[in-house]
Amino acid sequence: MNEDMEKKLDQLLAEMPKRKYDLDAWLAEDETAEFDRIVSEQKKSAKIKPLRRWLAAAACLILIIGIGVTLWPKEEQPTAPLTAKKPELPKPPPDPEKTLTDSVNTIAAPVRSLRTESPLTADKESAPYGQISAPEDPNLHYAALTTTEDSVPYQDPARVDDYIFHLAEHYQVKQGELTCSQPIDSSVVSSVYVFPDKDEINLFSRLLQVACWYDSKAPGYHLNFSQQQFFFELKDMRRQLQYRWIAERINGRILFYSTQAPIGAKESSACYQQYRDELMYQNSINIKNKKI
Amino acid sequence: MEGVLAFIGCMTTIEYEEIVQRMRPRLVKLGGSFFQDDELAADAVQEALLRLWLLRERVNDENYAEALLIRMTKNVCVSEWRRRQKHGMMRIEETSRVLSDEGQPMADDDNQRLLQEAIRTLSPQEQQLFRMRQEMGMDIPQIAAVTGLLPRSVSHVISVARSKIVEQLKRKGIL
Numbered sequence: 001m002n003e004d005m006e007k008k009l010d011q012l013l014a015e016m017p018k019r020k021y022d023l024d025a026w027l028a029e030d031e032t033a034e035f036d037r038i039v040s041e042q043k044k045s046a047k048i049k050p051l052r053r054w055l056a057a058a059a060c061l062i063l064i065i066g067i068g069v070t071l072w073p074k075e076e077q078p079t080a081p082l083t084a085k086k087p088e089l090p091k092p093p094p095d096p097e098k099t100l101t102d103s104v105n106t107i108a109a110p111v112r113s114l115r116t117e118s119p120l121t122a123d124k125e126s127a128p129y130g131q132i133s134a135p136e137d138p139n140l141h142y143a144a145l146t147t148t149e150d151s152v153p154y155q156d157p158a159r160v161d162d163y164i165f166h167l168a169e170h171y172q173v174k175q176g177e178l179t180c181s182q183p184i185d186s187s188v189v190s191s192v193y194v195f196p197d198k199d200e201i202n203l204f205s206r207l208l209q210v211a212c213w214y215d216s217k218a219p220g221y222h223l224n225f226s227q228q229q230f231f232f233e234l235k236d237m238r239r240q241l242q243y244r245w246i247a248e249r250i251n252g253r254i255l256f257y258s259t260q261a262p263i264g265a266k267e268s269s270a271c272y273q274q275y276r277d278e279l280m281y282q283n284s285i286n287i288k289n290k291k292i
Numbered sequence: 293m294e295g296v297l298a299f300i301g302c303m304t305t306i307e308y309e310e311i312v313q314r315m316r317p318r319l320v321k322l323g324g325s326f327f328q329d330d331e332l333a334a335d336a337v338q339e340a341l342l343r344l345w346l347l348r349e350r351v352n353d354e355n356y357a358e359a360l361l362i363r364m365t366k367n368v369c370v371s372e373w374r375r376r377q378k379h380g381m382m383r384i385e386e387t388s389r390v391l392s393d394e395g396q397p398m399a400d401d402d403n404q405r406l407l408q409e410a411i412r413t414l415s416p417q418e419q420q421l422f423r424m425r426q427e428m429g430m431d432i433p434q435i436a437a438v439t440g441l442l443p444r445s446v447s448h449v450i451s452v453a454r455s456k457i458v459e460q461l462k463r464k465g466i467l
Contacts, residue, residue, distance in 0.1 A: 012403060029367045031367045
Protein backbone atom coordinates (compact mmCIF):
# COMPACT_ATOMS: atom_id res chain seq x y z
CA MET A 1 0.00 0.00 0.00
CA ASN A 2 1.63 3.24 -1.06
CA GLU A 3 1.58 6.49 0.86
CA ASP A 4 -0.94 8.17 -1.42
CA MET A 5 -3.44 5.47 -0.78
CA GLU A 6 -2.80 5.70 2.96
CA LYS A 7 -3.31 9.40 2.94
CA LYS A 8 -6.46 9.15 0.88
CA LEU A 9 -7.88 6.48 3.17
CA ASP A 10 -7.01 8.52 6.26
CA GLN A 11 -8.74 11.46 4.68
CA LEU A 12 -11.84 9.39 3.98
CA LEU A 13 -11.86 8.05 7.51
CA ALA A 14 -11.41 11.53 8.94
CA GLU A 15 -14.33 12.75 6.88
CA MET A 16 -16.45 9.81 7.97
CA PRO A 17 -19.57 11.21 9.63
CA LYS A 18 -19.48 10.77 13.36
CA ARG A 19 -22.21 8.89 15.11
CA LYS A 20 -24.48 10.57 17.53
CA TYR A 21 -24.99 8.92 20.87
CA ASP A 22 -27.65 9.75 23.41
CA LEU A 23 -25.22 10.31 26.24
CA ASP A 24 -27.79 12.00 28.47
CA ALA A 25 -30.04 8.98 28.23
CA TRP A 26 -27.17 6.71 29.23
CA LEU A 27 -26.45 8.83 32.26
CA ALA A 28 -30.08 9.03 33.32
CA GLU A 29 -31.08 5.44 32.58
CA ASP A 30 -31.34 3.23 35.67
CA GLU A 31 -32.65 -0.30 35.31
CA THR A 32 -31.18 -1.50 38.60
CA ALA A 33 -34.56 -2.44 40.07
CA GLU A 34 -35.54 -4.36 36.97
CA PHE A 35 -32.14 -6.02 36.88
CA ASP A 36 -32.52 -7.19 40.50
CA ARG A 37 -36.06 -8.41 39.86
CA ILE A 38 -35.00 -10.49 36.86
CA VAL A 39 -32.03 -11.94 38.74
CA SER A 40 -34.22 -12.93 41.70
CA GLU A 41 -36.74 -14.55 39.35
CA GLN A 42 -33.96 -16.45 37.65
CA LYS A 43 -32.70 -17.66 41.01
CA LYS A 44 -36.18 -18.89 41.90
CA SER A 45 -36.53 -20.77 38.65
CA ALA A 46 -33.03 -22.15 39.15
CA LYS A 47 -34.17 -23.51 42.51
CA ILE A 48 -37.26 -25.05 40.93
CA LYS A 49 -35.27 -26.83 38.23
CA PRO A 50 -33.60 -29.33 40.58
CA LEU A 51 -36.99 -29.90 42.21
CA ARG A 52 -38.41 -30.69 38.78
CA ARG A 53 -35.59 -33.11 38.17
CA TRP A 54 -36.33 -34.87 41.44
CA LEU A 55 -40.03 -34.97 40.65
CA ALA A 56 -39.30 -36.41 37.21
CA ALA A 57 -37.00 -39.02 38.75
CA ALA A 58 -39.63 -39.93 41.35
CA ALA A 59 -42.30 -40.20 38.64
CA CYS A 60 -40.06 -42.52 36.62
CA LEU A 61 -39.41 -44.64 39.69
CA ILE A 62 -43.12 -44.91 40.47
CA LEU A 63 -43.79 -45.81 36.85
CA ILE A 64 -41.14 -48.55 36.91
CA ILE A 65 -42.51 -49.93 40.19
CA GLY A 66 -46.02 -49.82 38.76
CA ILE A 67 -45.00 -51.73 35.67
CA GLY A 68 -43.13 -54.24 37.82
CA VAL A 69 -46.14 -54.79 40.08
CA THR A 70 -48.39 -55.14 37.04
CA LEU A 71 -46.14 -57.72 35.44
CA TRP A 72 -45.43 -59.66 38.63
CA PRO A 73 -48.51 -61.94 38.53
CA LYS A 74 -47.88 -62.64 34.85
CA GLU A 75 -44.40 -63.84 35.66
CA GLU A 76 -45.91 -66.15 38.28
CA GLN A 77 -48.37 -67.73 35.87
CA PRO A 78 -46.11 -70.51 34.60
CA THR A 79 -45.95 -71.94 38.12
CA ALA A 80 -49.73 -71.89 38.46
CA PRO A 81 -51.76 -74.97 37.55
CA LEU A 82 -51.81 -75.63 33.88
CA THR A 83 -55.54 -75.65 33.70
CA ALA A 84 -56.04 -72.43 35.61
CA LYS A 85 -57.48 -70.76 32.54
CA LYS A 86 -59.83 -73.56 31.59
CA PRO A 87 -63.42 -72.43 31.38
CA GLU A 88 -65.25 -73.31 34.53
CA LEU A 89 -68.05 -75.81 34.38
CA PRO A 90 -71.25 -75.28 36.30
CA LYS A 91 -70.78 -75.93 39.98
CA PRO A 92 -71.23 -79.64 40.58
CA PRO A 93 -73.43 -81.19 43.18
CA PRO A 94 -71.65 -82.00 46.41
CA ASP A 95 -69.05 -84.57 45.62
CA PRO A 96 -69.86 -87.67 47.63
CA GLU A 97 -66.36 -88.80 47.09
CA LYS A 98 -65.01 -85.76 48.82
CA THR A 99 -67.57 -86.03 51.56
CA LEU A 100 -66.40 -89.49 52.17
CA THR A 101 -62.82 -88.36 52.12
CA ASP A 102 -63.55 -85.74 54.74
CA SER A 103 -65.13 -88.27 57.02
CA VAL A 104 -62.37 -90.77 56.66
CA ASN A 105 -59.06 -89.53 57.89
CA THR A 106 -56.74 -92.01 56.33
CA ILE A 107 -57.54 -92.87 52.81
CA ALA A 108 -54.39 -93.49 50.93
CA ALA A 109 -54.22 -96.93 49.56
CA PRO A 110 -53.12 -98.14 46.19
CA VAL A 111 -55.91 -98.83 43.79
CA ARG A 112 -56.10 -101.99 41.84
CA SER A 113 -56.88 -100.14 38.65
CA LEU A 114 -54.42 -99.41 35.86
CA ARG A 115 -53.64 -96.01 37.24
CA THR A 116 -50.68 -95.61 39.50
CA GLU A 117 -51.96 -92.89 41.79
CA SER A 118 -55.05 -92.33 43.82
CA PRO A 119 -57.31 -89.67 42.35
CA LEU A 120 -58.14 -88.41 45.81
CA THR A 121 -54.71 -87.03 46.51
CA ALA A 122 -54.41 -83.53 47.78
CA ASP A 123 -53.48 -82.20 44.36
CA LYS A 124 -56.58 -83.44 42.72
CA GLU A 125 -58.81 -82.34 45.53
CA SER A 126 -57.50 -78.83 45.26
CA ALA A 127 -57.86 -78.78 41.50
CA PRO A 128 -60.83 -76.89 40.13
CA TYR A 129 -63.85 -78.93 39.32
CA GLY A 130 -63.93 -80.24 35.78
CA GLN A 131 -60.32 -79.63 35.04
CA ILE A 132 -58.14 -82.02 33.14
CA SER A 133 -56.54 -84.63 35.30
CA ALA A 134 -53.84 -85.62 32.90
CA PRO A 135 -51.43 -88.48 33.51
CA GLU A 136 -49.01 -87.22 36.08
CA ASP A 137 -45.38 -87.78 35.44
CA PRO A 138 -43.09 -85.37 37.28
CA ASN A 139 -40.46 -85.91 34.64
CA LEU A 140 -42.72 -84.65 31.93
CA HIS A 141 -43.14 -80.99 31.31
CA TYR A 142 -46.75 -80.00 31.04
CA ALA A 143 -46.06 -78.64 27.58
CA ALA A 144 -45.47 -82.23 26.52
CA LEU A 145 -48.96 -83.40 27.37
CA THR A 146 -50.89 -85.68 25.12
CA THR A 147 -52.01 -84.18 21.88
CA THR A 148 -55.40 -85.82 22.16
CA GLU A 149 -58.07 -83.21 21.83
CA ASP A 150 -61.08 -83.62 24.02
CA SER A 151 -64.45 -82.58 22.72
CA VAL A 152 -65.46 -81.89 26.34
CA PRO A 153 -63.27 -81.18 29.35
CA TYR A 154 -61.56 -84.39 30.30
CA GLN A 155 -62.98 -86.26 33.29
CA ASP A 156 -61.14 -89.34 34.37
CA PRO A 157 -63.54 -92.34 34.50
CA ALA A 158 -61.24 -94.13 36.89
CA ARG A 159 -62.39 -91.78 39.61
CA VAL A 160 -65.55 -93.90 39.88
CA ASP A 161 -63.46 -96.90 40.79
CA ASP A 162 -61.50 -94.87 43.28
CA TYR A 163 -64.66 -93.66 44.88
CA ILE A 164 -66.06 -97.15 45.16
CA PHE A 165 -62.78 -98.40 46.56
CA HIS A 166 -62.74 -95.82 49.34
CA LEU A 167 -66.43 -96.24 50.04
CA ALA A 168 -65.97 -99.98 50.40
CA GLU A 169 -63.00 -99.47 52.62
CA HIS A 170 -64.92 -97.10 54.82
CA TYR A 171 -67.77 -99.56 55.25
CA GLN A 172 -65.35 -102.48 55.49
CA VAL A 173 -66.67 -104.17 52.40
CA LYS A 174 -64.15 -106.52 50.88
CA GLN A 175 -63.40 -106.59 47.23
CA GLY A 176 -64.28 -109.88 45.59
CA GLU A 177 -62.21 -111.50 42.92
CA LEU A 178 -63.41 -112.67 39.59
CA THR A 179 -60.64 -115.05 38.77
CA CYS A 180 -62.38 -116.40 35.80
CA SER A 181 -61.73 -113.26 33.84
CA GLN A 182 -57.97 -113.62 33.86
CA PRO A 183 -57.55 -116.54 31.51
CA ILE A 184 -59.84 -114.99 28.97
CA ASP A 185 -58.14 -111.64 28.57
CA SER A 186 -55.48 -110.29 30.93
CA SER A 187 -56.14 -106.76 29.75
CA VAL A 188 -59.65 -106.91 31.17
CA VAL A 189 -59.78 -105.98 34.84
CA SER A 190 -62.91 -106.73 36.76
CA SER A 191 -63.84 -106.45 40.38
CA VAL A 192 -66.90 -107.00 42.47
CA TYR A 193 -68.20 -105.74 45.82
CA VAL A 194 -71.17 -106.87 47.85
CA PHE A 195 -72.54 -103.96 49.86
CA PRO A 196 -75.27 -104.31 52.46
CA ASP A 197 -78.40 -102.60 51.18
CA LYS A 198 -78.72 -100.09 53.98
CA ASP A 199 -79.99 -96.54 54.04
CA GLU A 200 -76.79 -95.59 55.81
CA ILE A 201 -74.75 -96.47 52.75
CA ASN A 202 -77.38 -95.43 50.24
CA LEU A 203 -75.22 -96.82 47.46
CA PHE A 204 -77.62 -96.24 44.58
CA SER A 205 -77.97 -92.53 45.34
CA ARG A 206 -74.23 -92.14 45.71
CA LEU A 207 -73.58 -93.92 42.43
CA LEU A 208 -76.12 -91.73 40.73
CA GLN A 209 -74.43 -88.63 42.07
CA VAL A 210 -71.09 -89.86 40.82
CA ALA A 211 -72.54 -90.58 37.38
CA CYS A 212 -74.15 -87.15 37.25
CA TRP A 213 -70.80 -85.55 37.98
CA TYR A 214 -69.67 -86.59 34.51
CA ASP A 215 -70.65 -84.59 31.49
CA SER A 216 -73.35 -86.39 29.54
CA LYS A 217 -71.35 -85.59 26.39
CA ALA A 218 -68.31 -87.44 27.74
CA PRO A 219 -67.08 -90.21 25.44
CA GLY A 220 -69.10 -93.43 25.79
CA TYR A 221 -71.43 -91.91 28.37
CA HIS A 222 -74.32 -94.24 29.02
CA LEU A 223 -76.38 -94.14 32.19
CA ASN A 224 -79.36 -96.31 33.02
CA PHE A 225 -80.79 -96.89 36.44
CA SER A 226 -83.81 -97.97 38.36
CA GLN A 227 -84.61 -98.90 41.93
CA GLN A 228 -83.30 -102.36 41.18
CA GLN A 229 -80.34 -101.78 38.86
CA PHE A 230 -77.71 -99.20 38.09
CA PHE A 231 -75.81 -99.30 34.82
CA PHE A 232 -73.14 -96.80 33.82
CA GLU A 233 -70.56 -96.76 31.00
CA LEU A 234 -67.74 -94.39 30.05
CA LYS A 235 -64.79 -94.37 27.71
CA ASP A 236 -61.38 -92.89 28.38
CA MET A 237 -60.15 -91.79 24.97
CA ARG A 238 -56.79 -90.79 26.36
CA ARG A 239 -56.02 -94.20 27.74
CA GLN A 240 -58.16 -95.99 25.18
CA LEU A 241 -60.11 -97.78 27.90
CA GLN A 242 -63.78 -98.48 28.33
CA TYR A 243 -65.39 -98.67 31.76
CA ARG A 244 -68.62 -100.31 32.89
CA TRP A 245 -70.25 -100.33 36.32
CA ILE A 246 -73.27 -102.40 37.26
CA ALA A 247 -75.02 -102.39 40.62
CA GLU A 248 -77.91 -104.69 41.38
CA ARG A 249 -80.11 -105.24 44.43
CA ILE A 250 -80.16 -108.89 45.29
CA ASN A 251 -81.89 -110.09 48.45
CA GLY A 252 -80.89 -107.32 50.83
CA ARG A 253 -77.48 -106.86 49.26
CA ILE A 254 -76.14 -104.79 46.47
CA LEU A 255 -73.84 -106.52 44.07
CA PHE A 256 -71.52 -103.99 42.53
CA TYR A 257 -69.55 -105.06 39.49
CA SER A 258 -67.01 -102.95 37.65
CA THR A 259 -64.86 -103.71 34.67
CA GLN A 260 -62.41 -101.88 32.52
CA ALA A 261 -60.93 -103.03 29.25
CA PRO A 262 -59.26 -101.66 26.17
CA ILE A 263 -61.71 -100.09 23.77
CA GLY A 264 -62.90 -102.72 21.32
CA ALA A 265 -61.88 -105.67 23.50
CA LYS A 266 -64.44 -108.43 23.71
CA GLU A 267 -65.85 -108.79 27.20
CA SER A 268 -67.81 -111.70 28.40
CA SER A 269 -70.51 -111.35 31.00
CA ALA A 270 -70.09 -114.99 31.90
CA CYS A 271 -67.88 -114.25 34.85
CA TYR A 272 -70.23 -111.70 36.29
CA GLN A 273 -73.16 -113.99 35.66
CA GLN A 274 -71.39 -116.82 37.41
CA TYR A 275 -70.59 -114.71 40.43
CA ARG A 276 -74.14 -113.39 40.55
CA ASP A 277 -75.54 -116.88 40.43
CA GLU A 278 -73.24 -117.98 43.21
CA LEU A 279 -74.27 -115.02 45.29
CA MET A 280 -77.93 -115.70 44.70
CA TYR A 281 -77.40 -119.35 45.50
CA GLN A 282 -75.66 -118.48 48.76
CA ASN A 283 -78.44 -116.11 49.60
CA SER A 284 -81.04 -118.67 48.92
CA ILE A 285 -79.20 -121.17 51.11
CA ASN A 286 -78.87 -118.62 53.87
CA ILE A 287 -82.49 -117.75 53.61
CA LYS A 288 -83.44 -121.41 53.71
CA ASN A 289 -81.20 -121.97 56.71
CA LYS A 290 -82.80 -119.09 58.51
CA LYS A 291 -86.20 -120.45 57.71
CA ILE A 292 -85.23 -123.88 58.97
CA MET B 293 -2.64 7.20 42.16
CA GLU B 294 -4.60 5.24 44.73
CA GLY B 295 -7.03 7.01 47.01
CA VAL B 296 -7.72 9.79 44.52
CA LEU B 297 -11.48 9.87 44.17
CA ALA B 298 -11.79 12.88 41.89
CA PHE B 299 -10.19 13.19 38.51
CA ILE B 300 -8.46 16.40 37.71
CA GLY B 301 -10.81 17.75 35.12
CA CYS B 302 -12.30 14.90 33.14
CA MET B 303 -11.23 11.27 33.02
CA THR B 304 -8.02 10.75 31.11
CA THR B 305 -7.35 7.78 28.86
CA ILE B 306 -4.95 6.36 31.41
CA GLU B 307 -7.50 6.71 34.16
CA TYR B 308 -10.06 5.12 31.92
CA GLU B 309 -7.78 2.15 31.28
CA GLU B 310 -7.13 1.76 35.00
CA ILE B 311 -10.80 1.75 35.84
CA VAL B 312 -11.55 -0.70 33.05
CA GLN B 313 -8.78 -3.04 34.16
CA ARG B 314 -10.02 -2.96 37.72
CA MET B 315 -13.74 -3.15 37.06
CA ARG B 316 -13.86 -5.57 34.17
CA PRO B 317 -13.84 -8.84 36.17
CA ARG B 318 -16.47 -7.52 38.55
CA LEU B 319 -18.67 -6.42 35.68
CA VAL B 320 -18.27 -9.73 33.88
CA LYS B 321 -19.35 -11.48 37.08
CA LEU B 322 -22.35 -9.19 37.30
CA GLY B 323 -23.35 -9.87 33.71
CA GLY B 324 -22.77 -13.59 34.23
CA SER B 325 -25.13 -13.64 37.20
CA PHE B 326 -27.76 -12.14 34.94
CA PHE B 327 -27.30 -14.16 31.74
CA GLN B 328 -25.62 -17.35 32.98
CA ASP B 329 -23.71 -17.04 29.71
CA ASP B 330 -20.09 -15.86 29.56
CA GLU B 331 -20.25 -14.56 26.00
CA LEU B 332 -23.40 -12.54 26.57
CA ALA B 333 -21.92 -11.18 29.81
CA ALA B 334 -18.70 -10.18 28.03
CA ASP B 335 -20.69 -8.44 25.29
CA ALA B 336 -22.74 -6.51 27.85
CA VAL B 337 -19.63 -5.44 29.74
CA GLN B 338 -17.95 -4.35 26.53
CA GLU B 339 -20.96 -2.23 25.60
CA ALA B 340 -20.94 -0.60 29.04
CA LEU B 341 -17.23 0.11 28.81
CA LEU B 342 -17.69 1.70 25.40
CA ARG B 343 -20.39 3.91 26.80
CA LEU B 344 -18.07 4.98 29.62
CA TRP B 345 -15.46 5.90 27.03
CA LEU B 346 -17.93 8.06 25.21
CA LEU B 347 -18.98 9.61 28.52
CA ARG B 348 -15.43 10.11 29.78
CA GLU B 349 -15.57 13.87 29.38
CA ARG B 350 -18.59 14.02 31.69
CA VAL B 351 -17.14 11.82 34.38
CA ASN B 352 -14.82 13.48 36.84
CA ASP B 353 -15.05 11.15 39.80
CA GLU B 354 -13.66 7.66 40.13
CA ASN B 355 -16.44 6.42 42.40
CA TYR B 356 -18.98 7.86 40.09
CA ALA B 357 -17.27 6.18 37.15
CA GLU B 358 -17.43 2.83 38.88
CA ALA B 359 -21.06 3.30 39.93
CA LEU B 360 -21.89 4.43 36.43
CA LEU B 361 -20.21 1.37 34.96
CA ILE B 362 -22.21 -0.96 37.19
CA ARG B 363 -25.44 0.85 36.41
CA MET B 364 -24.74 0.89 32.67
CA THR B 365 -23.86 -2.79 32.71
CA LYS B 366 -27.20 -3.53 34.38
CA ASN B 367 -28.99 -1.30 31.86
CA VAL B 368 -27.36 -3.09 28.93
CA CYS B 369 -28.23 -6.47 30.44
CA VAL B 370 -31.87 -5.55 30.94
CA SER B 371 -32.25 -3.99 27.50
CA GLU B 372 -30.65 -7.03 25.93
CA TRP B 373 -32.90 -9.32 27.96
CA ARG B 374 -35.95 -7.41 26.76
CA ARG B 375 -34.74 -7.48 23.19
CA ARG B 376 -34.18 -11.21 23.35
CA GLN B 377 -37.62 -11.67 24.84
CA LYS B 378 -38.98 -9.79 21.83
CA HIS B 379 -36.82 -10.79 18.92
CA GLY B 380 -34.57 -13.72 19.61
CA MET B 381 -30.95 -14.56 19.96
CA MET B 382 -28.89 -11.89 18.19
CA ARG B 383 -25.71 -11.01 20.04
CA ILE B 384 -25.28 -7.64 21.69
CA GLU B 385 -22.42 -6.52 19.49
CA GLU B 386 -24.52 -7.25 16.39
CA THR B 387 -27.45 -5.42 17.93
CA SER B 388 -25.19 -2.54 18.74
CA ARG B 389 -23.87 -2.50 15.20
CA VAL B 390 -27.34 -2.62 13.71
CA LEU B 391 -28.52 0.16 15.96
CA SER B 392 -25.40 2.13 15.18
CA ASP B 393 -25.97 1.63 11.49
CA GLU B 394 -29.53 2.78 11.86
CA GLY B 395 -28.27 5.88 13.60
CA GLN B 396 -25.59 6.39 10.99
CA PRO B 397 -26.07 9.63 9.08
CA MET B 398 -26.31 9.29 5.33
CA ALA B 399 -22.99 9.82 3.60
CA ASP B 400 -22.83 13.02 1.70
CA ASP B 401 -20.90 11.66 -1.25
CA ASP B 402 -20.30 8.36 -3.03
CA ASN B 403 -16.86 7.93 -1.51
CA GLN B 404 -18.24 7.86 2.04
CA ARG B 405 -21.04 5.52 0.98
CA LEU B 406 -18.55 3.11 -0.59
CA LEU B 407 -16.34 3.33 2.52
CA GLN B 408 -19.29 2.31 4.71
CA GLU B 409 -20.05 -0.57 2.36
CA ALA B 410 -16.45 -1.71 2.57
CA ILE B 411 -16.57 -1.63 6.39
CA ARG B 412 -19.72 -3.75 6.37
CA THR B 413 -17.92 -6.47 4.44
CA LEU B 414 -15.54 -6.96 7.41
CA SER B 415 -16.07 -9.66 10.00
CA PRO B 416 -17.99 -8.60 13.15
CA GLN B 417 -14.84 -8.45 15.27
CA GLU B 418 -12.95 -6.48 12.61
CA GLN B 419 -15.83 -4.08 12.26
CA GLN B 420 -16.07 -3.64 16.02
CA LEU B 421 -12.40 -2.94 16.57
CA PHE B 422 -12.11 -0.81 13.45
CA ARG B 423 -15.06 1.35 14.49
CA MET B 424 -13.63 1.69 18.01
CA ARG B 425 -10.43 2.89 16.54
CA GLN B 426 -11.76 5.15 13.77
CA GLU B 427 -15.14 6.32 14.96
CA MET B 428 -14.55 6.53 18.71
CA GLY B 429 -10.91 7.48 18.50
CA MET B 430 -9.84 4.88 21.04
CA ASP B 431 -6.21 3.87 21.38
CA ILE B 432 -5.03 0.30 21.10
CA PRO B 433 -4.55 -0.09 24.90
CA GLN B 434 -8.05 1.27 25.53
CA ILE B 435 -9.59 -1.08 22.97
CA ALA B 436 -7.64 -3.95 24.51
CA ALA B 437 -8.93 -2.99 27.96
CA VAL B 438 -12.51 -2.81 26.76
CA THR B 439 -12.46 -6.01 24.73
CA GLY B 440 -10.16 -8.03 26.97
CA LEU B 441 -7.90 -8.81 24.01
CA LEU B 442 -4.15 -8.41 23.94
CA PRO B 443 -3.03 -5.05 22.49
CA ARG B 444 -0.99 -6.88 19.85
CA SER B 445 -4.07 -8.83 18.76
CA VAL B 446 -6.12 -5.64 18.59
CA SER B 447 -3.46 -4.01 16.50
CA HIS B 448 -3.29 -6.99 14.16
CA VAL B 449 -7.07 -7.20 13.67
CA ILE B 450 -7.31 -3.47 12.94
CA SER B 451 -4.44 -3.71 10.50
CA VAL B 452 -6.09 -6.59 8.63
CA ALA B 453 -9.37 -4.70 8.58
CA ARG B 454 -7.69 -1.65 7.14
CA SER B 455 -6.01 -3.73 4.40
CA LYS B 456 -9.37 -5.26 3.44
CA ILE B 457 -10.99 -1.85 3.20
CA VAL B 458 -8.17 -0.56 1.00
CA GLU B 459 -8.59 -3.53 -1.31
CA GLN B 460 -12.32 -2.95 -1.50
CA LEU B 461 -11.89 0.72 -2.27
CA LYS B 462 -9.17 0.01 -4.85
CA ARG B 463 -11.52 -2.33 -6.69
CA LYS B 464 -14.13 0.36 -6.77
CA GLY B 465 -11.63 2.85 -8.13
CA ILE B 466 -11.68 5.21 -5.22
CA LEU B 467 -8.06 4.70 -4.24
